Amino acid sequence: MNAAQPLDRLPFEPAHLRWRNRYTSMGLPFAHRQPGQALPNPRWVAVSDAASADLGWPTDWWQHPGALDAFSAGTPWPGMDTAATVYSGHQFGVWAGQLGDGRALLLGEVETPDGARELQLKGSGMTPYSRRADGRAVLRSSIREFLCSEAMHALGIPTTRALALTASDLPVRRERAETAAVVTRVAPSFVRFGHFEHFCHHVRDGDYTALRRLADFVIDHHYPACREAAQPVAAMLAEVARRTAGLLADWQAVGFCHGVMNTDNLSILGLTIDYGPFGFLDGFDPMHVCNHSDEQGRYAYARQPQVAYWNLRALAQALVPLIDGDKEQIGAVLSDALSVYPDTFTRQLGQRMRAKLGLATEQDGDQTLIDDLMRLMARHQTDYTLTWRLLADHRIGAVGPVAPEPVRDLFLDGEGFDAWIVRYDERLRAEGSMDAERRARMQAVNPRYILRNHLAETAIRLAEAGDYSEVQRLHRALSRPFDEQPEHAAYAELPPAWASSLEISCSS
Incomplete structure (x- = not known):
């Protein structure tokens, strides 16, 4: 510069x-x-x-x-x-x-x-x-x-x-x-979940004035509609649960692993916060752990939605002193607020996954179709981002080994994929899907470019040698993740063999 x-x-x-x-x-x-x-x-x-x-x-x-x-x-x-x-x-x-x-x-x-x-x-x-x-x-x-x-x-x-x-x-x-x-x-x-935990657990003589001030601050400045509720703090919790559910649906759909989902790393506004040992999936492994420091796999990709709910429960516990009523009433109020999370997450993840398949309607059997594809992907460790992106190129009627598609080459078991694509084809016909329109919709939700670890590592090594141009070039490419960008096509290729040896820890 x-x-x-x-x-x-x-x-x-x-x-x-x-x-x-x-x-x-x-x-x-x-x-x-x-x-x-x-x-x-x-x-x-x-x-x-x-x-x-x-x-x-x-x-x-x-x-x-x-x-x-x-x-x-x-x-x-x-x-x-x-x-x-x-x-x-x-x-x-x-x-x-x-x-x-x-x-x-x-x-x-x-x-x-x-x-x-x-x-x-x-x-x-x-x-x-x-x-x-x-x-x-x-x-x-x-x-x-x-x-x-x-x-x-x-x-x-x-x-x-x-x-x-x-x-x-x-x-x-x-x-x-x-x-x-x-x-x-x-x-x-x-402000994070941990701010509320701090002012709940660090009190003297049962004085929760600071906790109340924090809740009032967040409600007044960020959740003003909650002020009109009978229990404003519980209404705030429900809204935090709703936003967190949407965030986790986003993460799971795009294949993003946070890596250190501690309560101090979750935003009260439902934002992705604190990028430390994060990673996007390459080969699909539901139990992938992106944080080398996470020896127990607590924050594995498939566990993220449940961990977020655990963290919301910890937040709810921190809000107990601010809820009116006896112990049973408080428990019921907080349980009701938290119930927003599982329903919202399930619904929104389903919407995102149907969109990734280019489905314009919701029909019985959609979840089974999605689950079966992801089982195939997990079995063969197919590249998560490329699978969804290449699936957008599917043409109705082009099924089986006689009409191979690029996405089929990602699966070691071609016959297994062939059986699935026939079912997908039938599902598309059932809603009168048109190839060109569906392809455009799918390319608008399935990125071509993500920040793969090996791309970041290459930029880091150059920057540590004093050359920041790759950081800036990669930043430009990632700012348009759904566009083809022929000049940046190399960023969308399968990761090299050495990428699997990269380790990201809490110091990264």
């Missing part, structure tokens, strides 16, 4: 931005105000034009003098109010106690055409919640978060965004010597 341009060529002026700092203004114990620890000699790695536009900022905002420093944890812009927030949580199903923003600083909220958005720096140095860590993020994990945040947004999946990524030669020690980086993240709110 180019060096800063003269100010008189830039219409963007940080001093004119309208900032609000609603969460930070609640002060202790919610947020600890402090400055960041600036990266020495920072440089730009990448900036998201799409995230910039959504903020209402020009694409060249990063060229403003002082921008590089401000977004590398240096001197903040006027109106920013840097602070770290405290939360707790269950990690791998075990209560971990107090956690918090150990390497992140909330900058505040900026007004955008779509409402207020919080900006947060990740990798900005030590805070009171760093727990003996250095408060830094490494370039490797920062590239992964930048790319995947924006890739998920382009896929239409609720997520925190990544506005910018800066890097430095500052040494950081993880499994090996690495260098530091800072990601600027954007979201309507960074």
